[in-house]
Amino acid sequence: MYISRIQTDHLHDLARTFPVVVVTGARQVGKTTLLRKVFGKKADLIVFDPVEDVENARRDPELFLDNRKTPLILDEIQYAPELVAAIKRRVDRNRKPGQFLLTGSQQWGVLKTLAESLAGRAVFLDLEGFCLAETTRARWPKSWLAAWLSDPGRFVKRAPRRLAMKRTLYEQLWRGWLPEAQFLPLKAVPDFQAAYQRTYVERDVRLLADVSDTQLFGRFVRLAAALTAQEINHSQFGRELGITPQTAKRWLDILVATFQWFEVSAFHGNAIKRLSGKPKGYIADTGAACALQAISNPTVIGGHPLWGPLFETAVMSDIRKQLSILSPKPNLYHWRTLAGAEVDILLEHNGVFFPIEVKGASRPQRHDVSGIKAFRETYPHLKIERGLVIAPCERMLQITEQDYALPWDTGGTK
Numbered sequence: 001m002y003i004s005r006i007q008t009d010h011l012h013d014l015a016r017t018f019p020v021v022v023v024t025g026a027r028q029v030g031k032t033t034l035l036r037k038v039f040g041k042k043a044d045l046i047v048f049d050p051v052e053d054v055e056n057a058r059r060d061p062e063l064f065l066d067n068r069k070t071p072l073i074l075d076e077i078q079y080a081p082e083l084v085a086a087i088k089r090r091v092d093r094n095r096k097p098g099q100f101l102l103t104g105s106q107q108w109g110v111l112k113t114l115a116e117s118l119a120g121r122a123v124f125l126d127l128e129g130f131c132l133a134e135t136t137r138a139r140w141p142k143s144w145l146a147a148w149l150s151d152p153g154r155f156v157k158r159a160p161r162r163l164a165m166k167r168t169l170y171e172q173l174w175r176g177w178l179p180e181a182q183f184l185p186l187k188a189v190p191d192f193q194a195a196y197q198r199t200y201v202e203r204d205v206r207l208l209a210d211v212s213d214t215q216l217f218g219r220f221v222r223l224a225a226a227l228t229a230q231e232i233n234h235s236q237f238g239r240e241l242g243i244t245p246q247t248a249k250r251w252l253d254i255l256v257a258t259f260q261w262f263e264v265s266a267f268h269g270n271a272i273k274r275l276s277g278k279p280k281g282y283i284a285d286t287g288a289a290c291a292l293q294a295i296s297n298p299t300v301i302g303g304h305p306l307w308g309p310l311f312e313t314a315v316m317s318d319i320r321k322q323l324s325i326l327s328p329k330p331n332l333y334h335w336r337t338l339a340g341a342e343v344d345i346l347l348e349h350n351g352v353f354f355p356i357e358v359k360g361a362s363r364p365q366r367h368d369v370s371g372i373k374a375f376r377e378t379y380p381h382l383k384i385e386r387g388l389v390i391a392p393c394e395r396m397l398q399i400t401e402q403d404y405a406l407p408w409d410t411g412g413t414k
Contacts, residue, residue, distance in 0.1 A: 001183065003134055005034055006143070010325050011125060012038065015071075015098035019091045020122035022077070022102045022114060026259035026284060027200065029129050030179045031103040035073050039101060043071040048079035050207050061086035070099040077102040077114070078208070084113050091121045106208050106258050128259070129177030129285055131321035136163045138411050145322040147413040149330065149349045152385045155413075156404055159396040163411040169392055170298040173310050176287015177317065186297075193291030197221065200260065209254045216241065220251050224261060224283060225292040229309035229316070231278040231336070232263065252281070260284050264316065267333035267346050269379055276336040282313045289313065312344060312358040315390050315408065319345060319356070330354075341374035353379075355387040364389040364397070364405040372403060 011034065014021045023031045036045065046068070048054050057064040061083045065072075077083065087100055102122075104111045114122060133143070148155045167175070175181045175189055184192055201218045211217045223240055237248035255261035263279040283289045289310060290301070301307055323329050330349035336342035345356035355372045372387040387403040397405040 002033065002037055003130070003137055003179070003182075004139070005030065005127070006131060006134060006321070006325055007125060007127065008034070008038060010327075011035075014123050014125060015039070015101065017097055018121065018123045019095055019097055020087065020100045020102065020114075020118055021098070022104060022111065022122055022124045023127055024104050024111060024124055024259070025127035026129075027105055027204070028178050028180060028196065029127050029259075031105075031127050032073075032075050033179070034127065035075075035101050035103065039071055039073060039098075043073050043101060044068060045073040045075060047075040048077065050079050050203075054080070058082045065090060070096075071101060072099070073101045073103075075103050076105060078104050078106055078111065081113065084117055088117050088121070091118065095121070105204070126259075126324060128317065128321055128324075130179060130182065131177075132172075132318050132409060133163060133411060135167075135172065135177070135182060136165060136411075138163055143322045143325075143412045144406075144410045145319060146326060148388070149326075149347065149354060152354070156386060156396070156398075158413070160413045161411050162395075162407050163409045165409050168298065169311075169408065170301045173286045173301055173314055174290045174295065174298040176285040176290070178285060178287065181287055189287070190291060190296075193287055197288065197291065200258070204258060205254060208258070211251070211254070216243070217251060220248075221255070221260070222292045224252070224255060224281070225289040226306070227281065228283040228289055228306075229312040230280065231276060232281045233278070260288070262320070264332055264334050264345075267335045267348075269382070276338055280334045282316055284317065286310050286314050286317075308360045311360045311392075311408075315356075315358045316345060319347075335371075335375055337374065337378070341371050343371045343375050346375075351383060353382055353384045355384065357387070357389045359389050359391045362392050362394070364391045364393065364399055366399055369399055369403040376402075 023035060025031050046054060053059055055064055057080045065086055144160045147160065181189055181192060201214055205211050205217060206214060220241055223237060234245035234248040238245045252261060261281060261283055263281050265279050266277050268275060268277065293306060295301060295304060301310065330347045333346040334344060335346050343355045344358045347354040355375055357368060357371060359368050368389050369387055376384050389399060389405045390408050391405050392408050393405050395407060399405055
């Protein structure tokens with residue numbers, strides 16, 4: 001069953017403008033499915049393999065392309081790197097939009113070469129697992145985040161509707177956001193997640209990176225899941241696993257490059273107070289985190305030490321997905337002082353800062369916006385908008401004169 005993606009219109013627009021569109025993302029986030037849905041009737045699809053040279057594309061890329069019409073979908077282009085130069089030559093001769101539609105599931109090697117060789121010819125679209133609205137198949141002209149960024153005053157006066165959730169919060173976090181995980185029986189989800197991780201560690205990492213000890217790397221992935229929504233400390237990874245901080249950094253880079261992990265930079269500004277400059281790291285999928293930490297069922301989450309980090313990870317991931325359809329995208333930060341004051345999510349849009357706290361409590365209180373208050377006091381010269389506390393609450397609530405609680409399952413606006 002196909003569920004419409006929020007990036008569909010954006011993909012159409014890119015294909016009408018650029019000769020090459022590259023859809024990147026982790027395994028099984030729906031890259032090929034999206035391209036088939038949007039271009040399937042008029043585009044051929046070729047799926048490349050790490051072992052087999054499909055149609056001799058690697059041996060003779062020019063002959064391969066000579067025998068294919070455009071538009072052409074080339075799936076997992078990292079397995080046929082020889083095609084990049086041949087595509088460039090064709091695009092230089094003919095800049096017609098929408099000729100080549102490529103997918104890739106790792107960000108170094110071939111995709112880096114694509115970005116360099118096809119500068120001005122290719123555009124990249126990052127696809128992640130489902131956002132919250134997609135899991136409910138909601139259709140809104142504007143996401144709540146876009147509405148807040150465009151007119152915060154109107155947004156707080158006309159609270160957007162909540163989504164018609166089909167699952168509890170705990171179950172959605174436990175299932176995660178990969179498309180296939182949405183349709184499986186509950187008891188089959190752990191097996192799916194285990195197979196996904198095994199394929200990732202034993203096939204993708206071994207093929208694409210220099211990792212000699214895949215068992216130790218698997219332990220590293222489990223540790224990363226346990227440290228989601230925390231500031232990154234490479235030495236901590238090293239102490240836990242007996243590896244050097246340099247190895248920990250290199251392995252985290254592998255997770256980022258294969259879309260299993262993302263990082264959010266710290267905001268500095270010109271503050272007088274001492275600030276932490278460390279980025280925060282997040283595992284890309286909460287379902288993977290639950291599986292890696294052996295959380296056996298959704299009801300366990302509420303009493304688990306990872307409840308707060310899992311909820312923050314889900315909110316941060318959903319905001320990233322909503323930002324993906326905005327152009328240009330607002331800058332995304334976190335903020336923290338060495339004294340402990342922090343703002344979980346900080347968006348900079350048109351010179352205005354939008355602070356967001358994430359709290360796993362059904363009734364947020366005034367003390368829950370202490371970090372936002374500290375941010376305002378630290379930067380009195382900045383234009384700082386109303387703050388939000390995203391929480392599992394029933395409705396939008398005003399906490400202070402400037403700050404509001406927003407239900408985690410808020411939908412869009414009409």
